[in-house]
Amino acid sequence: MSIIRVKVAEMQSVSAFVYKVILKSDTQLPEFSAGQYLQVIMSDEDKRPFSIANPPYEKDFLELHIGASEHNPYAMQVIERLQAEGEIDVELPCGNAVIQNDAENSILIAGGTGYSYTRSLLLQKLHANKGAKVSLYWGAKTPADLYEMDYLLALQQAHSDFKFVPVIETPLSGWNGRTGLVHKAVLADFNFLDGQHVYVAGRFEMAKVVRDEFLPKGIQPDQLIGDAFAFIN
Numbered sequence: 369m370s371i372i373r374v375k376v377a378e379m380q381s382v383s384a385f386v387y388k389v390i391l392k393s394d395t396q397l398p399e400f401s402a403g404q405y406l407q408v409i410m411s412d413e414d415k416r417p418f419s420i421a422n423p424p425y426e427k428d429f430l431e432l433h434i435g436a437s438e439h440n441p442y443a444m445q446v447i448e449r450l451q452a453e454g455e456i457d458v459e460l461p462c463g464n465a466v467i468q469n470d471a472e473n474s475i476l477i478a479g480g481t482g483y484s485y486t487r488s489l490l491l492q493k494l495h496a497n498k499g500a501k502v503s504l505y506w507g508a509k510t511p512a513d514l515y516e517m518d519y520l521l522a523l524q525q526a527h528s529d530f531k532f533v534p535v536i537e538t539p540l541s542g543w544n545g546r547t548g549l550v551h552k553a554v555l556a557d558f559n560f561l562d563g564q565h566v567y568v569a570g571r572f573e574m575a576k577v578v579r580d581e582f583l584p585k586g587i588q589p590d591q592l593i594g595d596a597f598a599f600i601n
C-alpha cells in the first residue's frame with residue numbers, strides 16, 4: 369500500500385448529494401485492481417474509505433463518487449477539506465473485493481453511492497471483452513439519484529453482454545422501471561444464484577440483507593463479494 373499526495377483536478381456535483389471528484393498526482397499513481405478503494409487521510413488516526421470509480425486501465429487519475437450532505441458529516445468533511453485545500457494524502461490500494469474472473473458471468477448490485485464500486489468492475493469487465501455477461505442493478509430513492517443513468521443506458525446499447533437495471537425504491541409517477549429494494553429485483557430475476565459471483569456495495573444494512581436472503585438461494589458465501597462483508601458480522 370502507498371501513501372500519495374493527490375490534487376483535485378475536478379469536482380462536480382452530480383446529484384443532490386453526490387460529488388464526482390477527479391484526483392491527479394504529480395508522480396505516478398499506484399496500481400490498483402477494479403473493486404478496490406482508497407482511504408482519504410484526514411489525520412493519522414482518521415482514514416476514510418471511498419471506492420475507486422474508474423477502472424485500472426485509466427491510469428492517470430482516480431475518480432471518486434462521494435455521497436455527502438449535512439446528514440453525512442463523515443463524507444461532507446472530506447468534500448470541505450478538498451474544496452478548501454485542493455489536495456490531500458490518500459492511501460491505496462485497499463480491499464480484496466476485486467474481480468474474481470474476467471471471463472465469468474456476474475451480477476453487480478449497487479445501493480446508492482455503492483455504484484462507485486460497481487462502476488470500476490463493470491468497465492473493467494467490458495474492457496476485458498471475454499464475452500461474459502454482466503448485469504448491473506443500481507438502486508436508489510429517486511431517478512435523480514441515478515446520476516449516470518444516461519451513460520449506463522448508452523453503454524448497454526453498445527455492449528450486448530451488459531444489462532442495466534435501475535431500481536427506484538418507491539413507485540413514482542412517470543417512472544416505468546423497476547421499484548422496491550434493489551436486491552429484491554435481483555431475486556425476482558434469478559431463481560438460482562449458484563454459479564456466478566455477485567458483487568455488492570451499499571449500506572452495511574443492505575449487504576447484511578443480501579447475505580441473509582441470497583444464501584438460501586443456493587449461492588456459496590465465497591461467491592458473494594463486497595467490502596461490507598469484511599466489516600459486518
Ligand SMILES: Cc1cc2nc3c(=O)[nH]c(=O)nc-3n(C[C@H](O)[C@H](O)[C@H](O)COP(=O)(O)OP(=O)(O)OC[C@H]3O[C@@H](n4cnc5c(N)ncnc54)[C@H](O)[C@@H]3O)c2cc1C
Nearest residue numbers: 418419434435479480481482507508549550570571573574
Ligand atoms: C470500503 C468502503 C468504501 C466506500 N466507498 C464509498 C464511496 O465511494 N462513496 C460514498 O459515498 N460512500 C462510500 N462508502 C460508505 C457507504 O458505502 C455509503 O455511505 C453507502 O453506500 C451510502 O448509501 P446511500 O446513502 O447512497 O444509499 P441509500 O440511498 O440509503 O440506499 C440506496 C438503495 O440501497 C438499498 N438499501 C439501502 N438500505 C437498505 C436496507 N437496509 N435493506 C435493503 N436494501 C437497502 C435500497 O435499494 C436503496 O434504494 C464506503 C464504505 C466502505 C466501507
